Structure formats: C-alpha cells, structure tokens
Amino acid sequence: MADIAAPAYRVIPIIPALKPGAMEGVKSFVANDKIQEALGFPGHLVEDWHDRAIAKMGELLGKYRSLKVYMDACVHCGACSDKCHYFIGTQDPKNMPVARQDLMRSVYRRYFTLPGKLFPKLVGARDLTREVLDEWYTYFYQCSECRRCSVFCPYGIDTAEVTMAAREILASVGYGQKYSNEIIGKVHKIGNNLGLPGPALLDTLQGLEEDVKEDTGIDVRFPIDVKGAEVLLITPSADFFAEPHIDSLIGYAKVFHATGTSWTLSSMASEAGNFGMFVGNYEHLRKIAMRIREAALELGVKRIVIGECGHAWRVAYSFLNTLTGAGDGADANDQFAMLLQKQLDQRYKQPMHICEFTWDMIGKGALSFDKEANDKHIITFHDSCNVARGSRMGDFAGGQFEIPRNIIKAVANNYVEMSPETTRERTFCCGGGGGLLTDDLIELRVKGALPRMEVLQQVVDEHGVNFMATICAICKAQFTKIMPIYGFDRRMVGGVHQLVSNAIRLGAK
C-alpha cells in the first residue's frame, strides 16, 4: 500500500473545481473465479457479457420501481452535484451523484428509450462498450451507497439504488468485486464476515468474561446458543475482536447484565452485517438475513436486538420483516412470516436496536451511571449514513438521531455537536461504507473522509473534542485507519456502548 497523504482542508467549504479523470485509476480488486462461483456468478467476464448485461438491466428495471423511475426522472438540475463526499474529496466529476447515475442512465437511454435509439448523441446515450463497463466497475465501486444525494434530490433519486443495480449487473456477467463477494462467501460458509469459526468465537467470549471479571469484579456473561433466552443479539462480527468495536460489545453485555435480561448470541448468525445489500443482490441479501430467522426460530427467543452497525441496522430495520418476517403486521394467511411473528414478543419493536433497548431501560430507571467515569472525554457524535438516512429508532421520525445522543448525554457530561450541515440527515459517510472498506481503495477512503475530518477538526479546535462516538462497525474501522493520516489519534473513535460500558453501575443499584 502506497503512502497516502490526506488532502488539505478547505479554508471555507467551497465547492471544488473539477479534475476530470482524477480517480479513473482507482479500481478495487476484481473477484477471482473461486469467489464468484461460490456465489453462483460466472467466474470471469463471459463472452456475451454485452447481451447478458442489457438483459439483466431489463430484468432489474422490471423488478425495481426505484431504478425505473430514477432512470427517467433526472433533469440534470445539479442539486446533488456537490453533495457526495467522494466528489468533495477527489474532485473527479464522475463522483458527482448525477454523473455516477449517468454512467448507467446513458446506457439505459440507448437501449430502453426511443430518443436514445434514434438520436443517441443528442440525449447523451451511449452503447455499452467494454470501456463503459470498466468505467461502471471503477465508479460504482467509488460509491458508498450512503444516500446523502437522495436527501437533496427534488425527486428523491437515490444513487445507492443505481449503484446496487450496476453492481448486480456486473457480478452477473462475471465482473464482481473481490472484497464484497469474498465476504458474502464467508458469511454463507462460516456464519460471519470475518470467517471466525464457532470454537474461536467461544474462546473469545470466554476471554471477554474473564477480562470483565478482572476489570469490575463482576460475573458478566457472554452467552451463545442458549435456547430459551429472551433476547437474541445479532451484532457485527468485528465486535468480537476488533478495536474499538469490542468495547461496545462489553457495553451491551453489561446492559443486559444490569437489567437482568436473559440473552444470547448465535454461532449460526454471528454476523449482523449483510453485504448482499452492497452488491444489490436480493437473493444473497435474503439468504444472509435468513440465518437470523433460523437462529431465532431454533433458539426460541422472544426478541431480536441488533448491535452497533450502520448498514446492518438498515437491513434489520427496513428489510428484515420483508426478507424474513421478523417484525409485525403480516397478513393472517402469510404463514411464512406468521411462524416467527407469533413467536416474537410483540409488545416490543422487532427487531430492536441496542440503543433503543438501552434507552428504554434508562427510561424505566433500570440503569444507573457514574457519569464522571467519562469525564476524560469531550464527546461528539458522528451519525452513520445508513442509520441516519435508511432507518429509524423509536416511535417518531428522527428517533435515530435523538436516541444515541440521549444515551451519550445520560452517561457522560461533556457533549458537543459538530456543524449541523454535516450531522443528522445531512451527515457525511465515513468514507469506507458500502463495500469499500478494503485496502485496495485506501486512496478513495482517505479522500472521502475529508468533509467529516474538516468539521471534526473544528470541534477539536473550538471545544477540545477528544472522542467521536459512532454506532457503526464500518465507521469505527474506517476512522481508526484513516484518522491518523489526518493527524488524529485513532483511539478518538469509539462506540456509544463503549461510553455506556465506562459509566454503567453493575452492582446493587
């Protein structure tokens, strides 16, 4: 990996000038035949890729209203053109959301619209050539599917939907991405993205019990595969061993301990993340999600709770009921969904975010804290893109912003907001989401973090902020990697439940 320097902060956040082609050489590794074939995709680019790609595009246009409407509705107004962190950080015009969409829209026009068939030049329509296909691969793997552009589009056009469709088409003609597809293979085969087998998981959890005992003198348990537990916790596998993720896992365990909640992890579903969403493949998205259903049915749990992970929470909150029936409100004759919905305790939201769980318990007075334990921290909160723009917490729109902040304020004394232009629904992606958290894209990841680093620097300078809390495994991994390049200490990043863990009272109340 070459040394990558951080781009300079903009003095005032002006819109950068264009640098065409700036990122055309940054291309993540292509999946080999083993990785591809394990997922049922062709091992390498097939001979009739052109016809198969167009046919796949037609199929997706018939299956996804989002894609169909988004291909037709864009007027090239430019509202989104300065909203993408990758455009801001790289200045490559093809990283403007509209230009990224147009990589596909130009092909759509050529093959699926009358003016594009008759007057391609006039309407910006292009044949799907090998160059165009390569350009798709390059730039659709420079999108983190964070949906920031969709907030600002007058028609709500969501580039993530276009990116997902493009990746699905690419994989289906044998042109998949190594990083994402390898991980999907691992989760199918071993049960989690990191490829952590069951025995290793057991060892890790035992080690954690000993660590916490040593630290606090209290027997906090980390149970796994316990039948009849009330709560099934599904958490990103990074929580089992990566720093700082593991400190939040300890936080969840302490919350369950202090509230007397019986809970369990599952070795079958030892992963909340779902890269099926990143590559836009419904079958893999569903198959990965189904492990959660199977674990819940097998263990007979009453509640499903999800750990700190951004895209996992989007999949769980927005899609899990659709994919697996884990939720409420299925038709009475929907036997598939009813089987699980009847088992789950419908007095609670299903599935529930660990932050919702903790905040509920705080509200009930079931938890108490020594807030001073966090006094060494001056804390700010980075909203993770998938949580902010693809999910909700609690009973009201925007609960996903309030609940984590409320928890932080309940467990710590020093809290500072970053610029409102960059938080809540306007938050910037960390720069590593959506299947881009790989070393072969490190240049993109460093540059894409620029807008977040700029405003972090502001609160560091003005308020002495020394801790940025976030509730996403990818944000945590990305920031610990790239923040040193911007001159920050990597330990500045951590989870909300890491702060909970620091302050929670475990003994008698």
Added chain:
Amino acid sequence: MSTFFALLFYLAFALFALGLGYKIYDFARTPAPLKIPTTPAPVNAGGVVLRMAREVVLFESLFKSNLWIWGLGWLFHASLALVLLRHLRYFTEPVWIWVAFIQPFGMYAGITMLLGVAGLWARRLFVERIRYISTPSDHLMLVLLMAIALSGLTMTFAVHTDVIAVKGFFLGLMNFNWQALPSSVVLYAHLLMVALLLLIFPVSKLLHAPGVFFSPSRNQADNPREKRHIAAWAKHMESEN
C-alpha cells in the same frame, strides 16, 4: 395551414396522452420490493401526502440543496402553472371565473417564466459542474421553453393575434368542427413548439413530473417493522423453502 395544425394537435395530444398514460401505468405496475424511504420519513400515509405536497408545491428537497436552483426552478414552475391555467380560456366557453381572475397575473407570469428558464440556462452554461452533466438535449429543452415563452409574450405584448379566432380554432378541435386558424407567423411558431413539447414529454426528462409521485424514497411510509411489505416476486421465494 389550419388543417396541418389541426392534424398536428390531434396527433401531438394523442401521443402525449397515450405515452404519458403508458409511462404512468409502467411506473405503477413495477413493484418496489424493499422499503427505502429516505429517512427521517413520515411514519404513516397522511404524513406521506404532506411530504409529497411539500415536495411538489414548495420543492422542499431542492430548497435544502441549493437556493439558486430552488429559486429559479420554483419561479419557472410557478409561472408556468399560472401561464397554463391562463391558457384554459382558449379551451372553455364561457371562461371560468377564476381563469378570468388570474388572466392579468398569467400574462406577467410569462415574463417571470422566461426569467426563470433563462437563469437556469445561465447556470447550465456557466457553472462548471452543471455544464459537465448537461447533454445537448438539456440545453435544447431550455431553448424550446424560452422560445415558447418568447413567442407567447410577443403575441401578448407586441404583435397581437386574433385570439378570438385562436379560441375558435381550439374549441373547433375539441368539438370536431374545425375552424380557421389566424394566419400569423408568431402564432404558427408558438403552436409548433408547443406541439413538439407535447410530443417529447413522454420520452424525455419531462417525465420528472409523473416520476416524483412514484419515487419510493419519497412516497413510502416509514413503517417496515409495523407492517410487512413484500413484492409478489419476492414472496414467491418463500414457497421454495
């Protein structure tokens, strides 16, 4: 000439109505398999109606994005709406009272409409990012709208046309009792370009008008945990388990 325009407008209107109708049907029949509202989003249908109304009437998202595009875009669309409503007087006899009431405003809206389009075109020409994403058709669309507005304004304020006869022509079209169209180059140009606009509507980016109502990120309620949402093609997979 009258016969040419009569046939042209029958054709243009038929293709406009059929084409747009087909696109709306096509949007409507295509399933949205996953819940993807851009959150925070309304949690029920009533909230969605309000969100959509704010989006369509006030251009809420555009307002968040960029005040210049919002101001110019809103000025253009609001003016266009007034101008279109004013033109109802050519298709109704007697003229509805509220159409008569907005008549003077509609006349000046032609000017503000022109200003809005000109401003949007200036952005397209002079802002580097927007010039980069513009296709020839993006420019021509604005030129067409400006030319329609200019020719209309010319007839309103300079070279007057026999509007009574124009009205007679269109009422005649509607009643299949053709009347003569006054011979006027400006009028011919105006009508020709309006017919062209009708023709390209269903196959161009003008589909943003129906499209916005079908955008899942805006028209879905945020209630995936409370109500199971599933497309027919996805439900089909469950029988295979």
